[in-house]
Amino acid sequence: MATFAAHPREPVPARVRPRADRGRAPVGDQGRSREHDGPAEAPTGMLAMQRLAGNRALTAAMTTPGALDRLVPGQRHRGAAMLAAADVRARMPGFADLKAAYTDKKLRIPEAVIKTAVTQLLDRMAKEKRLRSKDAAATIVAKIFPAPGVISEAAFNKALDPADRTQIYKTVLDAHTTVKKADRATLKVLMKDAGDLMRTAEGDTAGLKAVFGSQDTVAKARYAAGRAALATAAGDLDKHVTTDYNLDDPETFLGGWAQHSTQLMHLLVGIVQGKDPAESKSTLVHEAAHLGHGSVDDLGYYGTAAFEAMDEAAKVGNAAHYEELPRRLLGTSSFAGHTFTPGIKKGGAAVTRTDTVRKIASDHVQHAWDAASDAHMWLRGVRKAWVTKKDKAPFTADKALILELSKLCDMTVHHQAVAHARLTTLDITIIESVVRAMGIVGSLVDSEPLPSGPLSDKGAADVMVAEATKKYGRLLHDPARDKALVDWLAAHFRTLPGPP
Ligand SMILES: [Zn+2]
Structure with a gap:
């Protein structure tokens, strides 16, 4: 369940099944335009046509909710170790976007609100050692905003590298696009190899029995169905596959x-490009x-x-169990040669109460992460509608929910002038960092001890969640509000709007 590192040394991918972001973005590898908070430049010509056509396809595609795959680190990479990992990140809006939000005469976001938001983002980045500056977040903020109404680009650039997409959120337009031409051949080979691995698994009668038990023939048929679907997708990548060149995914552990x-x-861009071929497969x-x-x-x-x-009934319906036989072939299995037995762990020990409670706690945070990830994709889509078409309808349609979430996680929307309220890039980076925080909390919860005292399993799991959130310590600096946010998100699992 836990989250993290984009490329854990031990390849332990997690994937989410889709829910919110299941549309296909029309914009390919060319023609990216910068987004602005000010008067938007309308997309022109062919690009505009593609975008509009794509948006229609996107709307049509948005039907049932699904599950998102969270990046899962290897057991050895959890908790504190993960926070020190080199590839963790958290981001800020670009200077122009931040300045636009700060100086917008219509939005009239109070300066203190902007400063608080920036402090929180920098603080979360500092926790992961992502800042160029060694100063405390509050000190950096004092330098970026030296006087009322004044914002310093020099101070901003001293704290952050403006060219680094792992530090700066560039544009919502790159976050969901088709696979670039240069990456297609590699991906197709990886897809073919993955299909071959599945075919081999289908023929491994003993292996199917060892992993899926009495559900072996069901699993075999599902491998075959998956293999066929993968081959169809490889035959038309533009129709079936999207990726993310803005790096939103590793940021949010998607x-x-x-x-x-x-x-x-x-797919993550690293998976598309086969950075770690075994992990991609x-x-x-x-x-x-x-x-x-x-x-x-x-x-x-x-x-x-x-x-x-x-x-057995659960694992035949769990995507990760289908990884096992191919992983044995790839040499990346954690259970090579092991026969899976329900209720019994690898070492032969029975599942304990700590395992049971941790699973409840872990599922709760997983649901919170999943909902936060959906919120991020939804709000990103709302902003994209504004940036590309000056379309406020998606914002207006769900304004009450957006305001509720804005209050819960200290976005700026509820502080804006009501008549002009909208999502700024600053808000997108805030929700992005909340998704990331949920991922980190999810990793921390997996090492929480069983709390003492006469608690129900659910009550004990609740304590684990609260303790893990406290250990992260960079959410809202208020344990009650932190817990309320986690619980609100978990309660909204698979019920939030999809991206417009
Ligand atoms: Zn999945």
């Missing part, structure tokens, strides 16, 4: 997703399992607590 009903799949097998059969969900990512002890 590992990708695939949806059976639309046959759409979204096991990820593609995972997503293919979702594509192939509508009832294959995410009930526990690869290698998470008691993964190998899951009951």
